[in-house]
Amino acid sequence: MDYTGFLANIAILVLSGFIGFAVISKVPNTLHTPLMSGTNAIHGIVVLGALVVLGTAENPGLPLQIISFVAIVFGTVNVIGGFVVTDRMLAMFKTRPTASTDGKN
């Protein structure tokens, strides 16, 4: 990678930070837990890093293989588990409107 590429990545990094701020700053309290869980699942993207490290290594030795194996397992748990548990949490909000008015005076 050359300097231009690196600086472009830094630019992307900075802009992403602003997008993160902008998107999140208007969330109702109610959704904080699902949101935390959802962002938690998204940083499971690190599993890609583990794949790249192992996948681009030429003749990886045993230590690298073991480390990468554990890293891929961890990353997969993070991403799959994160999305599934978020989905379960959000499913509870779905049936809500029907119950909202009964019994209220």
Added chain:
Amino acid sequence: MDILVYALYIVAFAMFILGLSGLTAPRSAVRGNKIAAAGMAVAFVATLIHIRETGSWLIIIIALIVGVVIGIPPARRVKMTAVPQLVALFNGVGGGTVALIAWGEFIDSDGFTGLHAASGPVLPLVIASLFAAIIGSLSFWGSIVAFLKLQQILPGHPLSVGRLQQPLNAILFLGSVVAAVIVGIGSVGTGADPVWFGAILVVAGVLGVTTVLPIGGADMPVVISLLNALTGLSAAAAGLALNNIAMIVAGMIVGASGTILTNLMAKAMNRSILSIVAGGFGGAKGAAAASSGDQIAKSTSAADAAIKLAYANQVIIVPGYGLAVAQAQHAVKDMAKVLEARGIEVKFAIHPVAGRMPGHMNVLLAEADVSYDAMKEMDDINGEFSRTDVTIVIGANDVTNPAARSDPNSPIFGMPVLNVTESRSVIVLKRSMSSGFAGIENPLFFGENTTMLFGDAKKSVAQVTEELKAL
């Protein structure tokens, strides 16, 4: 082919942003989560295309299968009460992945010396990797401790070494940075001894443990959120080191949003992130305990509570972690229904940090079909207590503690609380007189218009409901 990979990454992070903005409104949240998950699938396929010539397919496939097999069952079966610790655990393994990636790179590039062979910016990449190693390891071990505390394998109250805590943490932090600098300098020559890289991971890990151990009580959700943000930042750093834009964007968005969320939560408690990380509630515990030493709490029965409720005009229910533990949300909904059938106004007062995570109570009550409109946030409902006949506190403690407003010596003085003492009478449902997660005595229990209904929250609520029906 590389253009295809890059294009797919762009599609993927666009879907992350779209999905996340969906997650900010109840109606679009389910779809938002699915879009983000689909984006993850796209990024995943792109990465597989990128590494298509690898000879390590067997390891990769086995690792993916193992990850799926380990990850799905707990996510599907976990009780809603245990969600916070599960999120902490998932966050921890994410941090662990980042630390391991950095370690893998260190090995693969012979102590980062391999990077020097190529032209371009070497130092920033080495720094990014070392940053990822430190923060990843810190987040992993910190999250494990958070998990153990919330699972009550470790005690929930603050554990610290007292005044030495902050110097100790500072020394550990400096130690991990020094080890990182040694590895960084080594990368210019023949590569540092791998022991130094191990030292980074170990010292940062110990720092994670010693940082989270002294934190207790209502601060716990803030810590999980902070660790979540840190894992995001470390993922972005790892993305820089690996020149992977999907990781940069996703990691940084999580880092930024996690920081905001952490800040919102800390603000809800009138505390700064720094003071939470630096302290815990430990210091002033003695003073708080002494102030209410020999007072006696009045206990009541389900029948008495029911009579009080039956003749109220407005009832506010304050749920807390005890409601989650007892799985009492459906019982509470039933009671609210019975009360509403009698023409009584029922509202739910949700403190921002009630339970173990922000929104924890909302999730539970939504599961029991309590309407959004009935759930009031603290600022909206605090003015209502003076007009309320009966306030029922179900397993909430620290968030109702009047000492936060009146007693400057209280460790939680200044934290915004629900003003339950302003209502005409308060019924506290509690298992025993033990203090809350923060380990602080609550003068509310000894208040003149407070009565205690001891027992399992679910059973107590069901009994009250039965008595109400019989009236």
